[in-house]
Amino acid sequence: MGLRLYKRFVREGYLPGFSEKILTEQEISYQAWLLTRRLAPEDLADEIRRNKKEFVETATGFIDRVKTTLSPADVVFEELGYSDKHKYLVDLFHSFEQWRKRQGRISYADMLYEPVMAIHQNPPLQRLVGNKMDLILVDEYQDTNEIQHLLLRYVAGDRARVTVVGDPDQTIYEFRGAKPEFILRRFIDEFESPLEQTLSYTFRYGHRVALLANHLIHHNTGRKDVLCHSHPTTPGTEVSLHRSDSDADQVLKILQNQTDEQNNQSAILFRVWSQSVPIELKLLARQIPYRIDAGKGALFSREVQAITALLMIVTGRLKQLPDLDRLELARQILRFPHVGLKEPELENRAQFLASFDGDWHERLLAMDFDALAPMAARKLRKLGEVLGQLRSYKGPVAGLISVYAEHTDLYEGIRSLALTHDAAEERIDTVQGFRDYLKSLDVDAAGAIEHLHTLKQQAGEQRDVHYPPHQGAGMAGGDHSRTTREIPALQPPPHGEYPGDSGE
Known part of the structure; x- marks a missing residue:
């Protein structure tokens, strides 16, 4: 329908002509990447280079999000709660639109966005699209965004009898602009005297x-x-409530008490990715096979790799590493948290450190801090101080990580570069989940390195083994950006508080 409307408006002279070759995801992503590199602030350059996929997805997602609403890009940016460092996304949207229109190209999102915007700006256009249908039925209306809602209203006009079906509690496309208010309030307000029927059985x-x-x-x-x-005809479903201070320990206990066949039919679902870190590490340690629905796994996350680099440095293992590996460790420690240097300068400092096989804390503290920007000088000095302090640390490795995080303002550094508060907390939770896992081992830094080395070997062996699709427990996490309304951490009530629950 959107494409037909677009072509109709082109013929009527309300929209410019366009190429029949619709923009592909690859073309949009490439332009988003070029614009991100050109428009993003310099202090994000390092993050952008290392996390290209994440920044491209953020840019393309923002472009699509703006095209789900009548609101301008700057208003959408504020509504999303993005940090000020990412304000460049507003300019990126406008620059992308200028490029697209110069090329005479449209995306699938434009097929709805452009006609609806044209109608909104030229109300007489409604006569070209409205009152042409007698009956309209729309399913999954809880996932409707503003542009789709307006299109329905324009097409229905005064003639069509409209039926929409949806469940506000199943709104899963908020990342595409869907809002429960369209079915809960705006449909009732904007369509005359609707009759509401509740379907209460599942x-x-x-x-x-x-x-x-x-x-x-x-x-x-x-x-x-x-x-x-x-519904009374639906077979019963068993529910068990497990109370534990550690999700990972409880999951491990359940799997160990099951047969291999039961484990093959098991799925571990988690709310955010950081919850999976201690679970996956315990599965590896117990050599329980599993599959992950996406990603390389906990050991290869940037947070876990950065902490591993820290442990290698403070335990004096740099001498054992090839030059390239030392260089990678230097890059990781200078970005954990980021010391505030521009990418070329950070790379120079990393190469300088990597040229030495030890005593990096002394090299850092001997730098000419007066020649650096105040923030970078402060962060580098703190890094040198804490690396020197941790060389003699004899306690459990979890305490070492806590000392490092506090002295370097690690969590504040993560928050300062994150796109959103939720993204920052996800990374921080990953650090803390990894620290808590190491705490359960009750080992020092050297013992932690040996343990992690063993786990990496096991993870590599597991990836080399091609399990059939049904073999091994599956781990799947929710995409945080696709989650509907936030629910705080809840503890289900004890058995017996559910009406009709026998407590089994």
């Missing part, structure tokens, strides 16, 4: 899951107070 799961879901979902905000029941 055929997907049994009575206990329905009760548990209702108990959790009622904490959502901005929802309609409805109760979902399992």
Whole structure:
């Protein structure tokens, strides 16, 4: 429908002509990458170079997000709560649109965005699209964004009888501009006297899951107070509540008490990726096979690799490493947290450190701090001080990591470069999850390195073994950007507090 409207408006002279060759994801991503490198602030250059995929996805996601609403790019930016360092995204959107229009190209998002914007800016256009249909049915309306909602309103006009079906509690496309308000409020306000019918039965799961879901979902905000029941014909679903201070220990206990066949049918679902770190490490340590639905795994995350680099440095293992490996460790430690140098200067400092096989703390403290920007000088001095202090650290490795994080303002450094508060907390939680795992081992830094070396060998061996699709426990995490309304950490009530729950 969007493409037909676009072509109609071109014929009527309300929109410019366009190439029939629709922009591909690759073309959009390439332009987003070029614009990111050109428009982003200099102090993000290092992060951009190391995390190209993440920054490109952020840019393309922002472009698409703006095209789900009537709001201008700067308003969308503020609504998303992005940090000021990423304000360049507003200019990036406008620059991308200028490039796209010069090329006479459109994306799939433009097929709806441009016609709806044209109608919004020229109300008489509604007569070209409205009152042409008698009946309209839209499913999954909870995932509708503003542009889609307006298109429905324009097309329906005064003639069509419109039926929409949706569940506000299943809004999963907020990252594309979907909002429950379109089905909860705006449809009721903008379509005349709608009749509401609640479908309260589910055929997907049994009575206990329905009760548990209702108990959790009622904490959502901005929802309609409805109760979902399992249909009497639906087979029962077993629910078990496990209380534990450690998710990883509890998951391990469950898997170890199951048969291999049961483990092959098991899936470990987690809310955010950082929750998987201690779980995966314990599975590796116990040599329990598993599969991850995406990514390389915990040991290869930048946070875990940076902490491993720290441990290698403070335990005096630099002499054992080839020059290139020492250089990579130097880069990692100068970015954990980032010391505030521009990329060429940071690379020079890393190469300088890598030319020595020890005593990096002395090299850092001997730098000419007066020749550096105040912030970089302060961070480099703190880094040198804490590396010197930790050389003689004899306690558990978890304490060593805590000392390093506090002395270098690690968490504040992570927050200063993150796109959003949630992204920062995810990285911080990964650091803390890894630290907590090492704490459970009760080893010093040297013991931790040996343990991690063994785990990496096992992880490599596991990747080399091609498990059938059904073999090994599966680990799958939710995409944080795709999660609907936030629910705070909840503890389900004890057995017996669910109506009708026998407590088994």
